[in-house]
Amino acid sequence: MTFAFTPYALPFVPTVLLMALLAWIASRRERRLARPFMALMAALIAWTACYTLELLSPTLEGKTVWMVAKYLGGGAAPALWFAFSLVVTGNERRLRGWGAAALAALVGVTWLVVFTNPAHHLMWTDVWLVPGDPESHAGHGPFFWVYAASNYLLTTGSALLYVAHYRTRPPLFRAQAALLVLGGFAPLLGRIPEDAFGIDVIPKLDNVIFLLLVSSVLFALAVFRYAALNLVPIAHHLVIRDIGAAVVVLDVQGRVVDLNPYARTLMGSGPRGATGTRPAALLPEWPDLTDEDAAERELLLDRPDGRRWLSLHATPILAPQGGRAGTVAVLFDVTRRKLAELELERSARTDALTGLTNRRHFHELAELAEGRASRSRHSLAVIMIDIDHFKKVNDTHGHGAGDEALRHVARVCSSRVRATDVLARYGGEEFVVLLEGVGESDAALVAEELRAAVERSPVTLEHGPLPLTLSVGVALTDVSSGLDLPGCVTRADRALYASKTAGRNRVTVEHAPTLASI
Numbered sequence: 001m002t003f004a005f006t007p008y009a010l011p012f013v014p015t016v017l018l019m020a021l022l023a024w025i026a027s028r029r030e031r032r033l034a035r036p037f038m039a040l041m042a043a044l045i046a047w048t049a050c051y052t053l054e055l056l057s058p059t060l061e062g063k064t065v066w067m068v069a070k071y072l073g074g075g076a077a078p079a080l081w082f083a084f085s086l087v088v089t090g091n092e093r094r095l096r097g098w099g100a101a102a103l104a105a106l107v108g109v110t111w112l113v114v115f116t117n118p119a120h121h122l123m124w125t126d127v128w129l130v131p132g133d134p135e136s137h138a139g140h141g142p143f144f145w146v147y148a149a150s151n152y153l154l155t156t157g158s159a160l161l162y163v164a165h166y167r168t169r170p171p172l173f174r175a176q177a178a179l180l181v182l183g184g185f186a187p188l189l190g191r192i193p194e195d196a197f198g199i200d201v202i203p204k205l206d207n208v209i210f211l212l213l214v215s216s217v218l219f220a221l222a223v224f225r226y227a228a229l230n231l232v233p234i235a236h237h238l239v240i241r242d243i244g245a246a247v248v249v250l251d252v253q254g255r256v257v258d259l260n261p262y263a264r265t266l267m268g269s270g271p272r273g274a275t276g277t278r279p280a281a282l283l284p285e286w287p288d289l290t291d292e293d294a295a296e297r298e299l300l301l302d303r304p305d306g307r308r309w310l311s312l313h314a315t316p317i318l319a320p321q322g323g324r325a326g327t328v329a330v331l332f333d334v335t336r337r338k339l340a341e342l343e344l345e346r347s348a349r350t351d352a353l354t355g356l357t358n359r360r361h362f363h364e365l366a367e368l369a370e371g372r373a374s375r376s377r378h379s380l381a382v383i384m385i386d387i388d389h390f391k392k393v394n395d396t397h398g399h400g401a402g403d404e405a406l407r408h409v410a411r412v413c414s415s416r417v418r419a420t421d422v423l424a425r426y427g428g429e430e431f432v433v434l435l436e437g438v439g440e441s442d443a444a445l446v447a448e449e450l451r452a453a454v455e456r457s458p459v460t461l462e463h464g465p466l467p468l469t470l471s472v473g474v475a476l477t478d479v480s481s482g483l484d485l486p487g488c489v490t491r492a493d494r495a496l497y498a499s500k501t502a503g504r505n506r507v508t509v510e511h512a513p514t515l516a517s518i
Contacts, residue, residue: 379477
């Protein structure tokens with residue numbers, strides 16, 4: 001096969017080389033978008049290269065061979081062009097299932113019709129040369145118009161996707177999106193004047209193939225100048241749009257530049273209503289972020305549907321030329337984790353059986369109470385309680401009955417102490433009560449009320465009611481001689497032992513150095 005030089009082929013040589021360069025660069029980038037971009041470039045390279053060889057072929061036979069061969073790329077390029085626009089604008093979900101099958105079927109049918117055309121002439125009815133024209137001319141069969149209409153639909157659809165993509169971009173991404181829009185419209189600008197008005201923009205050449213050079217340059221600028229292959233589709237569409245967290249982009253003045261859907265829902269803003277406002281106007285709990293602030297904050301939101309905890313991570317956005325261009329704040333809902341932490345903390349402070357404060361936490365609270373009492377010069381009272389004959393309850397009725405007896409005593413005593421008093425399970429069948437700001441007589445009355453209340457209300461078991469009684473010891477700190485809460489607990493325990501020794505079911509107050517029984 002021979003070739004003859006024609007200057008009409010010159011513009012397409014750099015087109016092929018530039019597309020090859022773009023495909024090579026894409027192969028070294030992120031695979032999710034690089035693969036469809038490389039496939040598109042491969043189709044455009046095949047289309048353009050075969051068209052160039054068609055221009056260089058001096059005979060009708062040679063031109064016909066390359067005219068058919070260029071549909072290896074030309075038959076697939078429109079579908080790949082549309083697929084690439086879906087991916088780059090974050091609509092790749094439309095390629096799943098029937099969408100991908102329809103595009104593949106269109107490409108397959110086009111190839112089948114083109115390469116079997118001599119048998120049916122559905123694509124071209126005849127091919128001839130016009131003196132002085134470097135490309136061949138053909139009469140169009142019925143399928144050619146199907147092919148042309150599908151090209152228009154797919155190319156127009158791609159251009160509209162880029163326009164919608166541009167309209168939703170914040171200012172930081174507008175220049176990038178504008179290049180994608182112009183690149184998507186370039187092929188249409190070559191066909192519409194000729195098909196609609198008979199105006200041949202570039203005489204004697206295929207305008208669409210020539211304008212692919214323009215699209216390639218525009219896409220190259222978007223790729224290399226603004227990192228379209230990495231930033232827009234991946235970060236914005238996949239991460240920012242679909243992440244289960246609120247993403248808020250702020251400018252250097254702390255005003256909202258962009259919000260993802262999760263953030264709009266959280267902050268109660270429409271798609272455009274937040275732009276230009278400060279986040280605190282939408283979310284009152286928003287902290288004051290400065291360069292010196294820690295990168296992580298915790299926010300507590302009280303909402304009608306309950307409390308929510310958010311973890312806020314703020315990261316500065318650095319400008320390419322240096323300096324700070326803004327801030328991106330990401331808020332994760334950590335309510336479940338926070339509730340689990342609170343529950344774990346509560347469990348560490350609480351007796352699992354009775355739900356009362358446990359012994360360890362009692363001593364922590366008692367230490368705080370001792371500090372308050374020391375500052376205000378008031379006394380503290382400790383009441384030690386023991387269930388009488390508790391071992392007999394376990395031995396006679398079982399440990400289940402013993403557990404229910406402990407819960408019953410806890411309920412009865414809880415209902416008869418103040419909210420400011422500390423009632424705890426001290427261990428086994430022992431309970432302790434810490435009272436602040438009461439005298440000896442008042443503490444003794446409280447202790448007696450607890451003893452009498454339990455005696456009056458037997459615990460209900462499966463076989464019937466079981467009477468319970470308490471032995472109780474009471475002791476007070478001595479303000480005049482200095483507070484000694486551990487010593488007070490020891491003296492209350494000693495008074496409790498005295499109640500047991502004296503016959504149980506009674507209250508003993510130790511007001512050193514003598515013991516008095518009630």
